[in-house]
Amino acid sequence: MKKFAGVARAALAAAALFGGTAVWAAQVVVGQVGPMSGLEASQGRAYAAGMQLYFDSVxxxxxxxxxxxxxVRRDDGGRPEDTVSITKAMIAEEKPTVLAGYFGSKNIADLVASGILAQEKIALVGYRTAEIRPETPYLYNVRAGLKDEIDKLTQHLATIGITKLALFYEDGPGAPALLTAADEAAKKAKASIAVKAPYPAGTARVTPAVDAVIKAAPQAVIMVSTGAAAAGFIEQYKAGGGTAQLFTHSGADIEQMAKRLSEEQMQGVAITQVTPSPYKVNTRLTKEFNELVTKAGNLDVPVSYSMIEGYIAAKVIAEAARRQGGKASREGMVAALDSIDNFDMGGYAVGFKPNQRNGSKFVELSIISGAGKIRQ
Incomplete structure (x- = not known):
């Protein structure tokens, strides 16, 4: 009887604390398997830091x-062969409610092919690839799709009279869809792709691609690659006398590239961005993000586009938890994500529809200045 009374008192205390309704605290475990080391470590760690920043504040x-x-973070070193096995082990050990912050075209493709998302009924919210993925259950992104970025680039080039293009891309499982989208975008812009130059997936071996692009002499090069591969391409292309304008998609880590390349090599490189700039305080989202960065003090990684994307992913996960109205579950998370049609964070909105799990259409173009800094 005394034991029961003690439990009752605890319940009443909880009810008083939460305004008269007993709310039992639950923990949403978010699992990330990504590149905490290796070629894309700066992006993987920054994405994690952005998620942690928001979760800490909540x-x-x-x-x-x-x-x-x-x-909960696990390091796959960017290696596709490790992503699935590490994810399986993490699910067994940590029992995550949702996954987030995965990287790599083949990494994502292998994860989907393994069937583990459907088997465990667990959503993956927020990921980065250099391919156009088919619509897949349990896979939700918080950014615009690669097709949106390519359309933006080709439309921009058309307005300034550039019609002879080259495409530098990762030769992964999604390459055929990327090539089809690039051809369609070029046709709309009344342009042509003079050369399509691939590099092996999961590497930064770019020399054959550089040689092919230099030989074709395009007016502009569109790069759909990792940051490491893009940096290697720019370095070798300019050293080889290449003069075309260089445009890269958002998956290339501009901060990583700026560390490796000189200001002269970086000058004039343009990059599509699929989130608001983390360096500007001009929306409610970026104001909130920067205030939390300031309060956090010394972060393990510098502020970056990858960090604010992780922050956005965390906000979407928290919103999905809120919509469940109680203890969040894996199946509840999927249902809640499907119900998000216009989650406005203040200058950036995310929404999902049937057969449309790229949550945003936001794309803008940034250019690297002579001082090696990003400007819109």
Whole structure:
């Protein structure tokens, strides 16, 4: 009887704390398997830092709908052969409610092919690839699709009279869809792709591609690659006398490239961005993000586009938890994500529809200045 009374008192205390309704705290475990080391480590770690930044702020405020958040990270070194096995082990050991922050075209393709997402009924929210992925259940992105980025680039080039293009791309499982989209975008812009130059997936071996592009002498080169491969291409292309304008998609880590390349090599390179700039405080989202960065003090990684993308992914996960109205579950997370049609974060909105799991259409173009800094 005394034991029962003690439980009752605890329940009443909880009810008083949450305004008269007993709310039992639950923990949403968010699992990330990504490149914490290797070629894309700076992006993987920055994405994790952005998620942790938001989860810390939410937890300090008491959570969302009685849920607090715990981020669990595992390092696959960017190696596709490790992504699936590490994910399986993490699911068994940590029991995550949702996955987030995965990287790599083949990594994602192998994860989907393994059937583990459907088997475990677990959503993956937020990922980066250099391919156009088919619509896949349980796979949700918080950014615009690669096709949107290519359309933006070709439309921009058409407006300035550039019609002879080259495509530098990762030769992964999604390459055929990418090539089809690039041809369609070029046709709309009344342009032609003079050469399509691939490099092996998961590497930065770019020399044959550089040689092919230099020989074709295009007016502009569109790069759909990792940051490491893009940096290697720019370095060798300019050293080889290449003079075309260089445009890269958002998956290339501009901060990583700026560390490797000289200001002269970087000058004039343009990159599509699929989130608002983390360096400007001109929307409610970027104001909130920068205020939390300031409060956090010394972060493990510098502020970057990858960090704010991770922050956005965390906000979407928290919103999905809130919509469940109680303890979040894997199946509840999927249903809640499907119900998000226009989640406005203040200058950036995410929404999902049937057969449309790229959550945004936001694309803008940034250019690297003579000082090696990003400007819109």
């Amino acid at each position: 937890n300090k405020a008491g959570g969302v709908g009685g849920n607090t958040f715990k981020l």
